[in-house]
Amino acid sequence: MALMIGGGTLWSQEKASLLFTGSYVHMPQYRMHGTGYTLSYQHNLRSWLSLETGGGFILASRTIERNQIVNNVMLLDLNYHHAAYNLYAAPVLKAGNGKAVSLDLFAGPVITWQSNVFDLNHYEMPESPGYIGRMTDIVYVNRVVEGTFFGGIAGCRVNVRTGENWQVNLGVSAMGIIKAVSSVSASIGVRYCW
Amino acid sequence: MKAKNILLFLLAAALMASCEREDMTSPVAMFHPQTPPRYMFKINLDASESFPAKKTDWLEYRWDINGDHLEWETEWLGNPVVTVQFPFVYTGYVGLQVKDSNGNITELYQALYANNRYRILDAWSDLEIDFRKIDYLLSYPDRQHTWTWAYDNILLPDSEQWYNYSTSAERAEYGTLMPWNVADTLDKHYRLPSKADWQEMIDYCGGAALAGFNLQVRVEHGLQLTLPGLVTIEFPYNKGKEGYYWTGDEVDEESAWALKISADSDEAKFVILDKSSLASVRLMTELFQ
Numbered sequence: 088m089a090l091m092i093g094g095g096t097l098w099s100q101e102k103a104s105l106l107f108t109g110s111y112v113h114m115p116q117y118r119m120h121g122t123g124y125t126l127s128y129q130h131n132l133r134s135w136l137s138l139e140t141g142g143g144f145i146l147a148s149r150t151i152e153r154n155q156i157v158n159n160v161m162l163l164d165l166n167y168h169h170a171a172y173n174l175y176a177a178p179v180l181k182a183g184n185g186k187a188v189s190l191d192l193f194a195g196p197v198i199t200w201q202s203n204v205f206d207l208n209h210y211e212m213p214e215s216p217g218y219i220g221r222m223t224d225i226v227y228v229n230r231v232v233e234g235t236f237f238g239g240i241a242g243c244r245v246n247v248r249t250g251e252n253w254q255v256n257l258g259v260s261a262m263g264i265i266k267a268v269s270s271v272s273a274s275i276g277v278r279y280c281w
Numbered sequence: 282m283k284a285k286n287i288l289l290f291l292l293a294a295a296l297m298a299s300c301e302r303e304d305m306t307s308p309v310a311m312f313h314p315q316t317p318p319r320y321m322f323k324i325n326l327d328a329s330e331s332f333p334a335k336k337t338d339w340l341e342y343r344w345d346i347n348g349d350h351l352e353w354e355t356e357w358l359g360n361p362v363v364t365v366q367f368p369f370v371y372t373g374y375v376g377l378q379v380k381d382s383n384g385n386i387t388e389l390y391q392a393l394y395a396n397n398r399y400r401i402l403d404a405w406s407d408l409e410i411d412f413r414k415i416d417y418l419l420s421y422p423d424r425q426h427t428w429t430w431a432y433d434n435i436l437l438p439d440s441e442q443w444y445n446y447s448t449s450a451e452r453a454e455y456g457t458l459m460p461w462n463v464a465d466t467l468d469k470h471y472r473l474p475s476k477a478d479w480q481e482m483i484d485y486c487g488g489a490a491l492a493g494f495n496l497q498v499r500v501e502h503g504l505q506l507t508l509p510g511l512v513t514i515e516f517p518y519n520k521g522k523e524g525y526y527w528t529g530d531e532v533d534e535e536s537a538w539a540l541k542i543s544a545d546s547d548e549a550k551f552v553i554l555d556k557s558s559l560a561s562v563r564l565m566t567e568l569f570q
Contacts, residue, residue, distance in 0.1 A: 160309050207387070208306055218318060220394060221391055226309075226389060
């Protein structure tokens with residue numbers, strides 16, 4: 088107990104931390120799934136307040152299985168692909184700072200570069216008379232959403248101290264992006280504090 | 282920032298991220314010419330096989346007829362069938378866009394090949410005044426078909442039995458207008474086309490609705506039928522407006538079938554004429570190998 092109390096006092100004096108998380112990402116708009124990785128830096132201003140900035144990337148995809156023939160046309164699978172690099176900054180409200188288990192709540196702006204490719208259609212044409220020629224019998228239509236977009240991120244994470252300078256954490260967050268792909272994610276990470 | 286505000290922001294972000302959206306799909310675009318394309322012939326391009334992602338949806342169509350990818354030659358049309366003059370001598374791309382009610386578009390370009398195997402030669406016949414012939418060389422899996430048609434309206438020397446125009450230019454263009462009994466017995470090797478022969482030519486020219494135009498169109502591989510009019514009493518009427526071409530098929534002892542084309546219609550149709558009427562003549566023959 089004395090160790091915990093003494094350690095708590097010591098830990099509450101930490102100035103900053105570096106956090107690395109891996110996450111499972113879901114994009115409800117397009118029902119894509121994928122993984123993301125984030126590296127962030129947190130600077131403690133008060134025992135209950137920090138500033139956090141970080142960056143990461145996300146890769147996600149989705150396959151809509153079709154493989155059916157409609158009106159003599161073979162409809163092929165549709166694929167969605169998403170890749171994004173994100174930068175964010177957020178104030179963090181901390182509860183239980185300096186204790187073995189603590190809670191972070193954060194929210195702030197995000198700037199992201201995204202590349203999204205959505206198959207709109209993908210089908211194989213039926214055989215045709217000899218006076219019709221085609222470069223390919225496969226017709227492929229997609230929509231590309233690519234560029235820099237803005238939005239916001241908000242989330243919370245539970246930190247569990249595992250050593251003098253180390254914590255592991257579990258978190259959830261939501262990232263809303265205007266005119267591009269938004270996501271929700273569940274993450275697990277490690278933090279080094281000093 | 283207060284915890285309450287953060288929670289509100291978190292909730293808003295989660296809501297924004299979870300807005301459900303339908304899967305985006307565009308229509309399936311397909312088209313084909315209703316008849317084999319031939320240079321400068323009118324053909325119907327038919328995109329009615331195209332269908333939207335949802336059965337209840339509807340489509341609009343627009344066409345890049347010359348395949349230049351620069352302009353759409355039509356507006357957005359509700360009718361999937363468009364009639365065009367085929368612009369390519371041998372082959373070229375034609376583009377189609379189909380759009381559903383949500384604005385999703387599918388684009389399809391297809392190459393269309395024109396079959397132009399023909400030759401134009403002088404015909405050997407029993408007639409005093411020669412005419413040219415056009416041989417259409419048609420290939421089938423098991424045979425070759427040489428389909429030979431007179432390339433000029435038959436012109437006979439002047440006689441009271443038939444009608445010749447007064448100027449040489451008109452004679453060259455219109456040929457002789459003659460009664461059916463004369464037309465039916467002109468030559469041993471070339472015959473008056475039957476109704477079925479003409480129908481085959483109509484089919485070759487894109488069907489009855491367009492053959493009237495395609496039989497007249499001034500391209501080398503077309504029959505280039507002219508509009509000499511018809512003589513029923515003494516003088517021709519509707520010269521330059523209508524053309525009547527005898528078929529070899531009689532209706533009865535008094536009348537026979539003729540093909541009628543006109544300047545103001547794309548249609549070709551069969552009409553019944555009194556055998557004593559004076560109409561135009563194209564002869565034909567064919568060879569199978």
